[in-house]
Amino acid sequence: MIDKHLLKLRARDVISAEEEAFIRGGVSGSAKVPRDTVVVRAFDPIHTSNILVSGIACRLKDLGNGRRQITELHVPGDFTDVHGFSLKYLDHDILALTDCQFALVPHAHLQEMTERHAHLTRVYWFGTNLDAAIHREWALSLGRRDATARMAHLFCELYVRLELVGLVRQGAYDLPLTQVELSDCLGITPVHTNRTLQQLRSEGVVEFRSGQVIVHDLAALEAVAGFDPRYLYLQRMQR
Amino acid sequence: MPRFYLHLENRVGLTRDHDGQEFPDLAAARTAAAANIRDILAEEVKHGRLDMRGLIRIADAQDPQLSVVPFAEALAVTLEGESG
Structure with a gap:
C-alpha cells in the first residue's frame, strides 16, 4: 500500500529493510475518501497522520467567501500531515x-519511531523540511512570478515529484483537477487560468486536457518557469 | 446550482470555457465575470499594457449568448484631464 511512499523516501536516502518493516508496521489501516x-x-x-496512497490531495487555507489558497499539492507517496505529529x-x-x-x-x-529509530526520525524531519522548501517556492511564485511562469512552475514541480513515484508516462501525468482548483493553486481567477493554459498550449x-498534463517541450516549460529543481533536494544521501 | 460558462474574448482571441462553474444565478455569474476581467487586466497592467477591448460572454447549457460583460463594465478608468 505504501510502496510509493518508500520510493519517495529512497529517492533521498537509504532505507534499510529493518526501517522499511518498521514503517510498514506502523500503518494501522486505510481510508478511501x-x-x-x-x-x-x-x-x-x-x-493520526496520513500517507497518500492514490489520488491528489492538498493543503488549503480558507478565508471564506470562496477565497481560498492551496499552499501545496500532495501526490501519492506523500505524508500529507506528518507535521501534525508535533503540531x-x-x-x-x-x-x-x-x-x-x-x-x-x-x-x-x-512517537515510538522518535525513541527507537534515530535515522528514520531524521528522514521524516527531512520530509517536513522538504515541504517547507516547497511552500517557500510557492510563496516565491505567488509573490513574484507572473501567471504564466507560475503555472509552468507548478507543472514542472509536479513532473519531478510524480516521476519519482513512477507516475509520469511519455511526458504526461494525471492531474484531474478542475480549473477552479488549479486557479486556487495559482492565486488567479479561473478564466485567467484558462487563458494562461491556452497561451502555453x-x-x-x-497542454492540460481531460485531467492530464501533457508536456510537449520540457526544456521550454522549465525556461518559462525559471525552474531550478534544487529546492526539491533530489540527491540520495545520509540525512 | 446551475452551471455557467465564461468565454473570454480579448486582444489575443477567444478562450473558450469548457469546464464551466456553478453559480447560484446569472447575477452571481456576472459578478464573477467582472472579478475575472479585473484579474486578467491587472496582470496585463503589470506588463505595461491596458487594452479595454474585450468581454466575457456568459453561456449556460441552453443559451450560448446568455449575457455579456464588457471589460469596460468591470473597471472604472479615469484618464488624465478627465474629472474623476
Whole structure:
C-alpha cells in the first residue's frame, strides 16, 4: 500500500529493510475518501497522520467567501500531515481534490519511531523540511512570478515529484483537477487560468486536457518557469 | 446550482470555457465575470499594457449568448484631464 511512499523516501536516502518493516508496521489501516472531502480539518485535534496512497490531495487555507489558497499539492507517496505529529492540530485543511486512498499512521507509532529509530526520525524531519522548501517556492511564485511562469512552475514541480513515484508516462501525468482548483493553486481567477493554459498550449509547451498534463517541450516549460529543481533536494544521501 | 460558462474574448482571441462553474444565478455569474476581467487586466497592467477591448460572454447549457460583460463594465478608468 505504501510502496510509493518508500520510493519517495529512497529517492533521498537509504532505507534499510529493518526501517522499511518498521514503517510498514506502523500503518494501522486505510481510508478511501471521495473527492472534495476534508480529510483533516484545521484546528481539530489529531492523533493520526496520513500517507497518500492514490489520488491528489492538498493543503488549503480558507478565508471564506470562496477565497481560498492551496499552499501545496500532495501526490501519492506523500505524508500529507506528518507535521501534525508535533503540531497536534493543523492551521490548514487537508482536502482530497480527487478520490483518494490514505494509509493511516497513529501518532503513537511516530512517537515510538522518535525513541527507537534515530535515522528514520531524521528522514521524516527531512520530509517536513522538504515541504517547507516547497511552500517557500510557492510563496516565491505567488509573490513574484507572473501567471504564466507560475503555472509552468507548478507543472514542472509536479513532473519531478510524480516521476519519482513512477507516475509520469511519455511526458504526461494525471492531474484531474478542475480549473477552479488549479486557479486556487495559482492565486488567479479561473478564466485567467484558462487563458494562461491556452497561451502555453498555443506555444506548443504544455497542454492540460481531460485531467492530464501533457508536456510537449520540457526544456521550454522549465525556461518559462525559471525552474531550478534544487529546492526539491533530489540527491540520495545520509540525512 | 446551475452551471455557467465564461468565454473570454480579448486582444489575443477567444478562450473558450469548457469546464464551466456553478453559480447560484446569472447575477452571481456576472459578478464573477467582472472579478475575472479585473484579474486578467491587472496582470496585463503589470506588463505595461491596458487594452479595454474585450468581454466575457456568459453561456449556460441552453443559451450560448446568455449575457455579456464588457471589460469596460468591470473597471472604472479615469484618464488624465478627465474629472474623476
